[in-house]
Amino acid sequence: MxxxxxxxxxxxxxxxxxxxLDKWGQLDNTPIGFGSxxxxxxxxxxxxxxxxxxxxxxxxQGPNPASITYGATPTNRYWLDMWNPAPTMxxxxxxxxxxxxxDFDDIDVDDDWEEQxxxxxxxxxxxxxxxxxxxxxxxxxxxxxxxxxxxxxxWMVRGADVLMFEARLKLDNVVQSDMxxxxxxxxxxxxxxxxxxxxxxxxxAGNRDMCIWYKxxxxxxxxxxxRNEAALDSNADAAMVNNTYVRLGFIFSPNMIxxxxxxxxxxxxxxxxxxxxxxxxxxxxxxxxxxxxFMGVRNGDxxxxxxxxxxxxxxxxxxx
Numbered sequence: 332m333x334x335x336x337x338x339x340x341x342x343x344x345x346x347x348x349x350x351x352l353d354k355w356g357q358l359d360n361t362p363i364g365f366g367s368x369x370x371x372x373x374x375x376x377x378x379x380x381x382x383x384x385x386x387x388x389x390x391x392q393g394p395n396p397a398s399i400t401y402g403a404t405p406t407n408r409y410w411l412d413m414w415n416p417a418p419t420m421x422x423x424x425x426x427x428x429x430x431x432x433x434d435f436d437d438i439d440v441d442d443d444w445e446e447q448x449x450x451x452x453x454x455x456x457x458x459x460x461x462x463x464x465x466x467x468x469x470x471x472x473x474x475x476x477x478x479x480x481x482x483x484x485x486w487m488v489r490g491a492d493v494l495m496f497e498a499r500l501k502l503d504n505v506v507q508s509d510m511x512x513x514x515x516x517x518x519x520x521x522x523x524x525x526x527x528x529x530x531x532x533x534x535x536a537g538n539r540d541m542c543i544w545y546k547x548x549x550x551x552x553x554x555x556x557x558r559n560e561a562a563l564d565s566n567a568d569a570a571m572v573n574n575t576y577v578r579l580g581f582i583f584s585p586n587m588i589x590x591x592x593x594x595x596x597x598x599x600x601x602x603x604x605x606x607x608x609x610x611x612x613x614x615x616x617x618x619x620x621x622x623x624x625f626m627g628v629r630n631g632d633x634x635x636x637x638x639x640x641x642x643x644x645x646x647x648x649x650x651x
Contacts, residue, residue, distance in 0.1 A: 431643075451475070557616065
């Protein structure tokens with residue numbers, strides 16, 4: 332193993348050693364640097380190795396292991412490593428990582444997706460746009476909807492597996508649209524009778540597990556949320572703009588030490604380094620069922636509403 336350099340005061344070094352013991356034997360030759368020029372004395376990062384991947388355990392602080400906490404906006408080096416467009420052998424190994432990239436330069440609704448919608452919707456189709464995108468539109472009656480589940484539930488928030496989701500999308504009319512995108516348990520239910528929109532917004536029976544970005548009609552603000560067959564834990568975030576793409580995502584870090592235990596779900600808008608919405612295991616009801624990719628839109632008035640999705644990608648490290 333190559334050597335490394337640590338620059339830290341005694342208290343910071345104690346905290347680092349505590350984390351190192353948890354990761355023993357998993358370090359590589361990634362430099363480990365402490366000392367943030369913008370917010371001393373909090374260390375900027377401790378680059379650790381997890382199953383062949385660089386884990387960012389950002390903003391480690393505190394004089395002893397009992398008081399280790401994390402800052403509100405940890406940098407996700409996971410993101411740079413795992414979404415690497417020129418992957419290493421491990422990146423491409425299906426025994427190490429499961430990844431799904433949906434670039435939407437093509438779509439096969441019949442074979443790959445479960446489609447549901449109120450009568451008169453326009454089915455998902457590829458549009459003429461640089462890099463490709465898929466578009467679908469509701470009918471013109473109030474609360475009409477159209478949504479899509481990926482055919483199989485292949486993802487779960489697990490205590491040992493890093494999980495990441497990212498999508499880029501836009502709405503033609505933000506204020507008059509409900510929107511959901513993310514990972515959702517597919518328990519069935521048709522539009523108007525317990526589908527995901529009724530389940531989430533209207534109190535219909537269903538209680539699906541979810542890790543999602545969503546918005547409700549009547550306003551422009553996005554929210555992120557997690558649910559484990561109970562009430563949705565959610566946080567409000569930035570506003571969307573009509574016909575303007577936004578990048579939404581989340582990362583589950585199973586080994587992140589938090590004040591309530593180990594494990595954190597972090598959501599971001601546009602920038603993975605700015606995780607303003609945080610859900611910690613031990614405080615929030617993190618989902619534990621198999622989930623599928625989900626995307627959908629519902630109108631908030633008597634006009635058709637369109638959702639356009641540039642891409643979706645999901646990645647999960649495998650623990651077995």
